[in-house]
Amino acid sequence: MGTLSPDSPWTIWVIFSPLAGAVFTFLWPRRARLAVPLVALGTVGSVACLVWQVAELGVQSHALGGWAAPLGINLYADGLSAMMLLTTALVGAAVTFYATEYFRRASETARYFWPLWLCLWTALNALFLSWDIFNLYVAFELLGLAAIALVALAGSADALTGAMRYLLVSLLGSLTYLLGVALFYSTYGTLDIGLLGDLTAPSAASWAATGLMVAGLLLKTALFPLHFWLPPAHAAAPTPVSAILSALVVKASFYLLLRLWLEVFPVTAAGLGHLLGLLGALAIVWGSLQALRQTRLKLLVAYSTVAQLGYLFLAFPLALSPVAATAWSASVFFILSHALAKAAMFLAAGNILRFAGHDRIAELGRAPYGVSLSWAAFGVAGISIIGLPPSVGFAAKWLQLEAALAGGQWWWTLPIVGGGLLATAYVFKIISCVFSQNGRTSGTNGISWRMEWTAFGLSLAALGIGFAAPQLLALLNSGTPLALHEVGSAP
Amino acid sequence: MMLSQMITIVLLLAGAAFFLAGTLGLLRFPDVYTRLHALTKADNVGLGLVAAGLAIQAETWAAMGKMALIWLLVLLASATGAHLVARGALRRGIPPWTAR
Amino acid sequence: MDGAVNAAAWAFDALLVLTLLWLAWRVLMGPDLFKSIVFFIAFGLVMALAWVRLRAPDVALAEAAIGAGLTGALFLAALSRLAAGERIANAKRPVENSDTGKSTRPHRGVRMVFIAMSALFFGGLAAALLSLPAEAPGLTIQVAENLSTSGVSNPVTAVLLNFRGYDTLLEMGVLFLAVVAAWSLTPAPKEPVSPPGIVLASFVRVLSPMLLLAAGYLLWAGTHAPGGAFQAGSVLAAAAVLLLLSGKDMKANWPEWPLRVVLGLGLGVFIAIGLVMMLIGHRFLEYPLDYAGDLILLIEVAATLSIGVTLAALFLGGRPQRDERK
Amino acid sequence: MTAFYLGLASFLLLNLAAGMWRILRGPSEADRMLAAQLFGTTAVAILLLLAEAMGQPALRDVSLVFALLAAVTVVAFVRRAWRPATEEHSNDA
Amino acid sequence: MNAAMLYALTGAGLFALGLYALAVQAHLLRKIIAFNVMGSGAFLVLGALAHRAPDQVADPVPHAMVITGIVVAVSATAFALVLMLRVQSETGQPHLPEQPSD
Structure with a gap:
């Protein structure tokens, strides 16, 4: 598990630079234009230092308040958290750069966008580092409220109804999760994930707690039957918020499910794993078909999120085979690739929407020339969503196919490959608009080069990081007990 | 059974009787204004008696003082509440009950 | 007996x-x-x-x-x-x-399904609860052992502000976020302003100082008896709500920028103290032994003020009007 | 003595339950708000009894907070939630 | 079946009642009230199980968790109320519109 070097300060700076930034931008809104780049740089810098420390020295931890595990709260940064922090930092920095431009004219909303977004960034970093299940509940609530407030920032009727539906789902998920925390604490007398991992044994109470927690987390990750709230909320939100929601916020609850599945839940039953895999496969098919049916661009991209989330859940049944490590690494790679590609797609779609004034796919053909770079970004991001080499998406799908075949569960290859084909269908449905020559250029010129280059940069990153796959794999395995969870070996 | 405990029991029982009267009044009386009487007067006297009964058992003078303060605050709150509700009801045209 | x-x-x-x-x-x-x-x-x-x-x-x-x-x-x-x-x-x-x-209500059949589902949920939860042992110490012993070094003698305040101080910090963040979110949504709705009348006005004038006194008492009592920042903050908020209800125009005589400072005060002081602890070589929020009590009190004072004003601002239901002109 | 205190507290709780019937049936909104105020006073009495019965003097602070906040909901009702006369009777018909 | 378990079962009952009301009621204010009742139920479960500590002193850690939970619940409720009023001002009714397409 790597050396446990105590009390790295970087874990603190990663959480408290965005939080301090949020308080600052709320107190002095007019000086936000200067403060936000500084805060973003500070956060990305501390994330980089922390990731470097985890890669070199192994797991980093920080006993908050100086109290040891059962009484106090620990922060714990291992390979998995480092990967998630890295993804959040990359997408977060890009979206911050984009948002400074996007909100240039709408100063009223910008005044409240910055504190809310920096609070959301804090909640994400706190969630990825916390090692205490009740602390995760509070970070979860902070994350949910910040995301909902950002969706409601758009102010339109369907943004507000989408935000309200998202709030009801988020509160229900958090309360169910809290009930699971209550049961685990009452059974084992501790809230620390590490200690719980050693103590949990299959019993009525721990099964009920597992069920409650899984149900709460599935609701917030919008897995197939419970995905109804995601498309309206993600599509109606302002563009940078849609990118943040689809790329990062939905992944946070999946990360929590993965962390608890690896560390805390008593011997994971094959049945539950296969159920999650089945729901994941259904999500891929249903999400892609719905995406094909959509008439509006942002809704199509939102349904594509529902589909791509299905891939993450395929890892649960695949991990019940001797090649568990490959399956888990595949889903973490998926998180990275989908985060980068989906953020690029939403930013590109936002540019097109702002330029053409509407996002009805049928009439998009007339406005390809004004925002050609955004169309290119959409296409390149599509490559990563479909999973063509050399993108990270391809690396993830390759690992998943490898895990499926090596683990003897060949049937899981069907949704993987099928999903890729369906993704090709709905990506080309959009790209085809560019080649239909029935258009004269129309639309305002509200697009600055910054907004277009951010989208294009992110899509290139989704493509380019595929080359860094081995280093990322090494980072992921430093300290994360991925390999430990073969079938039958007690955690 | 010490004398003080006897007094406490008597006071508490009297307090309970007033609370009972208050609740009966609240259920039986015909309109808002009469129920206000029952509620505000009976319950506050009931609370006063209960507080007095418990004050005898209180270990320090400070505890006694605190109970008296609590009783005064409740008096203040329910008197204001009663006035506001009555005035509001009158202004909203709820007719006071008159024996036919 | x-x-x-x-x-x-x-x-x-x-x-x-x-x-x-x-x-x-x-x-x-x-x-x-x-x-x-x-x-x-x-x-x-x-x-x-x-x-x-x-x-x-x-x-x-x-x-x-x-x-x-x-x-x-x-x-x-x-x-x-x-x-x-x-x-x-x-x-x-x-x-x-x-x-x-x-x-x-949806029609009968759907309601039956929901009744069955929630009954099933209750059954499963009750079975899990009944399977728990009747006697479980939880963390009582650890808290009791470390209470002496925590700087306060009320165990719940010790847990809230020392052992699990980070939880409380994030929770102050949630409160801060709720106000920012409410302000981002809408300007405060205009309430029907009507004169409070002599009784209500004098009642509020008499009760408000008592509420402030009670809030201070609860804050001070929090270190050794039940009480603490949140209870004191909410009593403070009740005083502010009473003032708002009695028609006192809080927005007029309360300039906008100090209101924002007080809203951010609780969170800001908590983070500042935590980081200062790191600068002097301790871990985050690790109070030095002999200053623990004073630091906790300082945090609690800032938290009480912040919580009181935050809950009152949430009762207001939106950003104050004066905020509009900026 | 503790049994006597707890018995009395149970009796007051019954009073509380009886007050709820007035909330259910109360013709006008004012009646309902009255019952809520009854709850406040009875709860303070119950708390004082419990403080004695459970030997926890700290419970008196809880009853102090109850006493202070009993007024908040009634004032909120009178100043805000009391709808003008015309609508009121219609919804209780 | 001691007092702690009685209150824990009541908490579970409140949670189930709230869950049912949340599913059945359409008015948004009713849903927010249902969330408050569910929250109180979950906290009651947590607090009741803390009462099982020996020799008449309850475990302070769940009490701290419940106080944190109550403050989080009141801030979520306040935000939900403001959002509900905004939904009503935009769509004219305090209900969520029927979901057009799944």
Whole structure:
């Protein structure tokens, strides 16, 4: 598990630079234009230092308040958290750069966008580092409220109804999760994930707690039957918020499910794993078909999120085979690739929407020339969503196919490959608009080069990081007990 | 059974009787204004008696003082509440009950 | 004599539980919305009694101040703004009759399914709860051992502000976020300003200082007896709510920038103290032994002010008007 | 003595339950709000009894908070949630 | 079946009642009230199980968790009420519109 070097300060700076930034931008809104780049740089810098420390020295931890595990709260940064922090930092920095431009004219909303977004960034970093299940509940609530407030920032009727539906789902998920925390604490007398991992044994109470927690987390990750709230909320939100929601916020609850599945839940039953895999496969098919049916661009991209989330859940049944490590690494790679590609797609779609004034796919053909770079970004991001080499998406799908075949569960290859084909269908449905020559250029010129280059940069990153796959794999395995969870070996 | 405990029991029982009267009044009386009487007067006297009964058992003078303060605050709150509700009801045209 | 005490205790608990469940049923299923809210206020009161029976005076204080007092006032204010909104909506399209919160229920079959599902949920949860051992120490021993070095003698305050101080910091973040979110959504709705009348005005003038005194007392008592920042903050908020309700225009005589500073104060002081601890070589939020009590008190004072103003701003329901002109 | 205190507290809780019937049936909203105020006073009495019965003097602070906040909901009702006369009777018909 | 378990079962009952009301009621204010009742139920479960500690002193850690939970619940409720009023001002009715397409 790597050396446990105590009390790295970087874990603190990663959480408290965005939080301090949020308080600052709320107190002095007019000086936000200067403060936000500084805060973003500070956060990305501390994330980089922390990731470097985890890669070199192994797991980093920080006993908050100086109290040891059962009484106090620990922060714990291992390979998995480092990967998630890295993804959040990359997408977060890009979206911050984009948002400074996007909100240039709408100063009223910008005044409240910055504190809310920096609070959301804090909640994400706190969630990825916390090692205490009740602390995760509070970070979860902070994350949910910040995301909902950002969706409601758009102010339109369907943004507000989408935000309200998202709030009801988020509160229900958090309360169910809290009930699971209550049961685990009452059974084992501790809230620390590490200690719980050693103590949990299959019993009525721990099964009920597992069920409650899984149900709460599935609701917030919008897995197939419970995905109804995601498309309206993600599509109606302002563009940078849609990118943040689809790329990062939905992944946070999946990360929590993965962390608890690896560390805390008593011997994971094959049945539950296969159920999650089945729901994941259904999500891929249903999400892609719905995406094909959509008439509006942002809704199509939102349904594509529902589909791509299905891939993450395929890892649960695949991990019940001797090649568990490959399956888990595949889903973490998926998180990275989908985060980068989906953020690029939403930013590109936002540019097109702002330029053409509407996002009805049928009439998009007339406005390809004004925002050609955004169309290119959409296409390149599509490559990563479909999973063509050399993108990270391809690396993830390759690992998943490898895990499926090596683990003897060949049937899981069907949704993987099928999903890729369906993704090709709905990506080309959009790209085809560019080649239909029935258009004269129309639309305002509200697009600055910054907004277009951010989208294009992110899509290139989704493509380019595929080359860094081995280093990322090494980072992921430093300290994360991925390999430990073969079938039958007690955690 | 010490004398003080006897007094406490008597006071508490009297307090309970007033609370009972208050609740009966609240259920039986015909309109808002009469129920206000029952509620505000009976319950506050009931609370006063209960507080007095418990004050005898209180270990320090400070505890006694605190109970008296609590009783005064409740008096203040329910008197204001009663006035506001009555005035509001009158202004909203709820007719006071008159024996036919 | 012991048997009688147990019997009386059991009778009181059983009665309290029945009242609680019956109140919850009336709150959730009652046809009229106003009746539900009044039942909800009663539900909060009985819930505080339940916390008292569970030997949790701190939680009873929080439930009494926040659950019964503030949440009830929030719902009543929301109901009046809802009715006002409905009148505007009706004016625009006086077509179908506006329901005043009549609970529109899906038809019978769907309700049966939901009843079965929640009954199943309750059954599973009850089975899990009953399987738990009757006696479980939890973390009582660890807290008792370390209480002496925590700087306060009330175990709950020690856990809240020292052992699990990071939880409380994130929770202050949630409160701060709620205000920022509420301000980002809408300007404060204009309330029908009517003169409070002599009785209410004098009542508020007499009660407000007492509320402030009580908040200070709860804050100070928090170190050695039930009380603390949250309970004191909510009593402070009750004072502010009373002032708002009695027609005092808080917004006018309260300049906008200091209001923002006080809103961010609790969180800012907490983070600052945590980081200062790191600068002097300790871990984050690790108070030096002999200053622990004073630092906790400093955090609690800032937190009380911040929570009081935050809950009052949330009762206001939006960003203050003066904020508009910026 | 503790049994006596707890018995009395149970009796007051019954009073509380009886008050709820007024909330259910109360013709006008004012009646309902009255019952809520009844709850406040009775709850303070119950708390004082429990403080004595459970030997926890700290419970008196809880009843102090109850006493202070009993007024908040009633004032909120009178100043905000009391709808003008015309509508009131219609919804209680 | 001691007092702690009685209150824990009541908490579970409140949670189930709230869940049912949340599913059945359409009015948004009723849903927010249902969330408050569910929250109180979950906290009651947590607090009641803390009462099982020996020799008449309850475990302070769940009490701290419940106080944190109550404050989080009141801030979520306040935000939900403001959002509900905004939904009503935009769509004219305090209900969520029927979901057009799944």
